[in-house]
Amino acid sequence: MASEQSTSRSADLELGRFLHARRNQTRPEQVGLTKGTGLRRTPGLRREELATLAGISIDYYVRLERGKETRPSPAVLDALARALRLDDAEHQHLRELAALAARYAAEPAPPTSPTVRxxxxxxxxxxxxxxxxxxxxxxxxxxxxxxxxxxxxxxxxxxxxxxxxxxxxxxxxxxxxxxxxxxxxxxxxxxxxxxxxxxxxxxxxxxxxxxxxxxxxxxxxxxxxxxxxxxxxxxxxxxxxxxxxxxxxxxxxxxxxxxxxxxxxxxxxxxxxxxxxxxxxxxxxxxxSAEQPDPQPDPQIEQQPRRQS
Structure with missing residues (x-):
């Protein structure tokens, strides 16, 4: 149960992390805003600027970014994608993060096997x-x-x-x-x-x-x-x-x-x-050179445990 709760919380936070990162990398002039004369404490858009561009309340957006709101509607996601100028791949990733946070997503696929047929x-x-x-x-x-x-x-x-x-x-x-x-x-x-x-x-x-x-x-x-x-x-x-x-x-x-x-x-x-x-x-x-023996592990590289096939 504790593991499931940890995974759920990770999914909640990942949606907010993605929005925060994209907001910080979207410059005001990219979305038609002027920087103004005051000192900006963020390299990209302020939260209230993004909320306004997306047509949502600042409180709702802050909850999204902090992982306290996990069920944004498709319309909200689309509005945020437009405001942040996301491309198709980034837009799809935003949808997948939201689905995961809302528990709509299927269970993640298991790690791939190290065995090749x-x-x-x-x-x-x-x-x-x-x-x-x-x-x-x-x-x-x-x-x-x-x-x-x-x-x-x-x-x-x-x-x-x-x-x-x-x-x-x-x-x-x-x-x-x-x-x-x-x-x-x-x-x-x-x-x-x-x-x-x-x-x-x-x-x-x-x-x-x-x-x-x-x-x-x-x-x-x-x-x-x-x-x-x-x-x-x-x-x-x-x-x-x-x-x-x-x-x-x-x-x-x-x-x-x-x-x-x-x-x-x-x-x-x-x-x-x-x-x-x-x-x-x-x-x-x-x-x-194929006859040369397998090299010994490099001490500068962290040793990875051998996976069982």
Whole structure:
């Protein structure tokens, strides 16, 4: 019972946290208001300004933000979304948070299994030399072909149980030089984790990772507070790879049927191009080093308990 009450309270507060974060990041001039001459104590909209724009009372809005009002009507949610200039993904996230707070939402999905079926591992192998891998909803790397692992330079230096793409982006020293658009990559990464945490705040496969990154990465902590949930995905990704040089690959990610929470990501380049040649070199170089033993755990990375399959 205590656990259920804790989860319910987390859901109540998450709706308020999202509204607070979006309000702080909405500048008055974005919504047609003037800053005025007085000193503003908030970087974005004041509570009374947002309430007025949404056509609700300031008292009601304060209750929403503090988690004391958990059943806003669809009309109120739509009005708040318009006032805050939310995009479609953010608007949908607001609806999901409200449904969760009002206990209308279905039970959160269980954490994804760390076990990948053999036919999926075979699929990854048949995709060579195209880099491909399978990740969990919290971005644990669960299966890969040689190029899929080697694409993230230095990730193979970590033991398999520590290979997580969010951890790599923020804690691996190579990540910032591997991605010329590192800032864009990490914003999308945090937005994805934030969206998951908002609708499943006590997810066991997420809380440990987020706690670790909040402790070890000031960049992650700053982005986490922004509460962005709509990362902008790119059709192409550029890598400044220490082994094969610069390469730009088309990227595709998809859910896997019958495996809730798991996603397959794959990369490709047009045959005969320098990018394709670099991709071939990466696959061959990785195959030659495949006989090396699994590295020992890095003491700088928090040890994650081995999950049972």
């Amino acid at each position: 053999p036919h999926l591992e075979l699929l990854l192998e048949t995709m060579r030399p195209n880099p491909a891998y399978i990740i969990s909803r919290s971005m644990d790397l669960l299966a890969w072909n040689p190029g899929g692992l080697a694409l993230y330079a230095g990730l193979a230096d970590w033991p398999a149980t520590q290979r997580n793409l969010a951890r790599y982006l923020f804690l691996h020293p190579t990540a910032r030089t591997l991605f010329p658009d590192w800032d864009h990559q990490v914003r999308g990464c945090v937005a994805r984790l934030r969206a998951l945490a908002g609708t499943d705040p006590d997810a066991s496969d997420l809380t440990g990772l987020v706690g670790e990154l909040l402790l070890k990465s000031p960049d992650f902590a700053t982005l986490w507070e922004r509460y962005e949930v709509a990362g902008r995905k790119k059709v192409h990704k550029t890598f400044h790879h220490p082994q094969v040089g610069d390469l730009t690959l088309s990227a595709q990610s998809m859910h896997l049927e019958g495996t809730p929470g798991l996603r397959l990501s794959a990369y490709a380049a047009d045959p005969g191009t320098p990018d394709h040649d670099a991709m071939l070199l990466l696959d061959m170089a990785t195959e030659r």
